[in-house]
Amino acid sequence: MxxxxxxxxxxxxxxxxxxxxxxxxxxxxxxxxxxxxxSLKGEVDEFRREKxxxxxxxxxxKREGKDASSLLSELEDLKKGVTKKEKELKEIQKKVNDFxxxxxxxxxxxxxSEPTVxxxxxxxxxxxxxxxxxxxxGKSLGILDFQLASTVAGSHFALYxxxxxxxxxxxxxxxxxxxxxxxxxxxxxxxFLVNEYSMFxxxxxxxxxxxxxxxxxxGLFLNPTAEVPLTNILANKILEKExxxxxxxxxxxxxxxxxxxxxxETKGLLxxxxxxxxxxxxxxxxxxxxxxxxxxxxxxxxxxxxLDLPHxxxxxxxxxxxxxxxxxxxxxxxxxxxxxxxxxxxISNFEDFQARRAGIRIKEKGGTIHIHTLNASGVATxxxxxxxxxxxxxxxxxxxxxxxxxxxxxxEKIG
RNA sequence: GGAGAGAUGGCCGAGUGGUCGAAGGCAACCGAUUGCUAAUCGGUUGAGGGGUAAAAAGCCCCUCCCAGGGUUCGAAUCCCUGUCUCUCCGCCA
Numbered sequence: 001m002x003x004x005x006x007x008x009x010x011x012x013x014x015x016x017x018x019x020x021x022x023x024x025x026x027x028x029x030x031x032x033x034x035x036x037x038x039s040l041k042g043e044v045d046e047f048r049r050e051k052x053x054x055x056x057x058x059x060x061x062k063r064e065g066k067d068a069s070s071l072l073s074e075l076e077d078l079k080k081g082v083t084k085k086e087k088e089l090k091e092i093q094k095k096v097n098d099f100x101x102x103x104x105x106x107x108x109x110x111x112x113s114e115p116t117v118x119x120x121x122x123x124x125x126x127x128x129x130x131x132x133x134x135x136x137x138g139k140s141l142g143i144l145d146f147q148l149a150s151t152v153a154g155s156h157f158a159l160y161x162x163x164x165x166x167x168x169x170x171x172x173x174x175x176x177x178x179x180x181x182x183x184x185x186x187x188x189x190x191x192f193l194v195n196e197y198s199m200f201x202x203x204x205x206x207x208x209x210x211x212x213x214x215x216x217x218x219g220l221f222l223n224p225t226a227e228v229p230l231t232n233i234l235a236n237k238i239l240e241k242e243x244x245x246x247x248x249x250x251x252x253x254x255x256x257x258x259x260x261x262x263x264x265e266t267k268g269l270l271x272x273x274x275x276x277x278x279x280x281x282x283x284x285x286x287x288x289x290x291x292x293x294x295x296x297x298x299x300x301x302x303x304x305x306x307l308d309l310p311h312x313x314x315x316x317x318x319x320x321x322x323x324x325x326x327x328x329x330x331x332x333x334x335x336x337x338x339x340x341x342x343x344x345x346x347i348s349n350f351e352d353f354q355a356r357r358a359g360i361r362i363k364e365k366g367g368t369i370h371i372h373t374l375n376a377s378g379v380a381t382x383x384x385x386x387x388x389x390x391x392x393x394x395x396x397x398x399x400x401x402x403x404x405x406x407x408x409x410x411x412e413k414i415g
Numbered sequence: 416g417g418a419g420a421g422a423u424g425g426c427c428g429a430g431u432g433g434u435c436g437a438a439g440g441c442a443a444c445c446g447a448u449u450g451c452u453a454a455u456c457g458g459u460u461g462a463g464g465g466g467u468a469a470a471a472a473g474c475c476c477c478u479c480c481c482a483g484g485g486u487u488c489g490a491a492u493c494c495c496u497g498u499c500u501c502u503c504c505g506c507c508a
Binding site: 039041045048052054057072365 | 425466
């Protein structure tokens with residue numbers, strides 16, 4: 001979280017970025033509040049000084065066996081007069097902190113006000129027939145069953161069956177192997193439930209609260225992405241310079257309420273409450289983070305390229321950037337059945353925004369500095385599966401398994 | 416779930432009511448010295464906030480010894496609650 005002094009000194013800049021990220025925060029109110037805070041702080045400090053001094057004197061008197069009763073009554077009055085102010089100060093301080101917690105990360109200068117195509121559409125396939133969408137495909141092949149999913153859980157859940165379930169599992173294993181064996185990641189199998197603090201440090205809270213599943217009894221959050229547990233592994237750690245970069249990857253189920261998103265692109269697997277994702281998180285030196293961002297994009301792209309799926313890369317515009325991100329690329333795959341570009345990976349540099357909230361630092365000359373964190377989906381399966389099913393379908397309604405996946409599925413086609 | 420032990424600065428670790436923001440060690444930094452990347456000696460080194468100052472330095476002050484309450488003129492030290500770690504018992508994948 002931003003330091004209050006920093007906010008004070010960068011009000012205009014922070015206000016601008018907040019607005020661009022779609023948050024209208026009351027910086028004017030903050031100014032006023034902060035002014036109050038300062039004067040109140042002065043008053044309270046002055047009282048405490050007085051109190052400390054007199055309290056010490058009481059000690060001295062008592063040790064000498066002298067009478068301290070007049071001092072004691074003075075102290076009592078002093079205390080009475082100021083408890084209210086102390087309470088006020090506490091309240092203001094809390095308000096100030098709450099306000100600051102809502103200020104989003106700043107944005108890298110290379111981010112535009114419009115989305116930018118980084119990689120033009122590549123590998124679009126020609127069909128000699130009209131491709132069917134994954135919903136009908138999945139139904140006729142008996143590998144996807146949304147009906148059953150809603151019986152068990154509710155709408156906008158998915159249920160994979162038979163070879164569909166195996167294919168899903170194959171994708172996850174394929175990606176994990178790729179990143180651990182080829183890209184040098186340490187694999188983590190994290191808790192899927194995380195505490196409120198973890199959700200705060202990565203920047204999901206306070207903004208995205210309505211989009212979270214929360215367990216009633218224990219107040220735990222179902223993680224919306226493995227980014228949350230992975231990043232928090234190092235929370236409040238001070239690392240040696242030689243320990244970074246650190247590269248963690250993990251599979252996790254991801255849970256999102258998707259509040260308010262009904263109606264748009266919600267068919268079939270396009271937007272569901274629970275999905276699978278392999279996530280990559282890097283912890284790097286601040287000077288390295290933008291090189292790492294490019295590198296992460298490449299690592300995520302390898303998945304798509306090995307599966308030979310049509311795709312493109314977009315650099316997000318300012319207003320599309322998430323709360324915590326300074327710069328983000330999206331990888332989108334094309335799905336000919338639904339005729340849509342689908343986001344399967346988001347690659348972001350958070351700079352020191354998350355590290356600041358989580359207290360992740362390295363030792364540098366003369367003290368410690370916050371490191372930079374980045375993450376990339378590597379990648380999310382539902383839309384990947386959609387693109388795979390729809391691109392690898394035959395005119396007979398079968399699905400051919402791409403070569404790299406066959407060792408994982410043990411079958412070459414479905415249908 | 417029950418019983419007990421613990422949580423102190425970058426790290427280790429002392430400290431059971433005042434003069435403790437905290438001994439000591441290590442590490443780091445600065446300097447000195449030694450004919451060589453080591454040794455020795457001296458010094459410095461936590462964070463946040465308020466004030467003063469054009470700003471920086473400096474100076475003054477407040478807060479922070481897991482978190483939140485409480486007792487007390489005064490709490491790192493005593494009491495309560497919570498979190499986490501460790502040990503034992505129970506229960507259970």
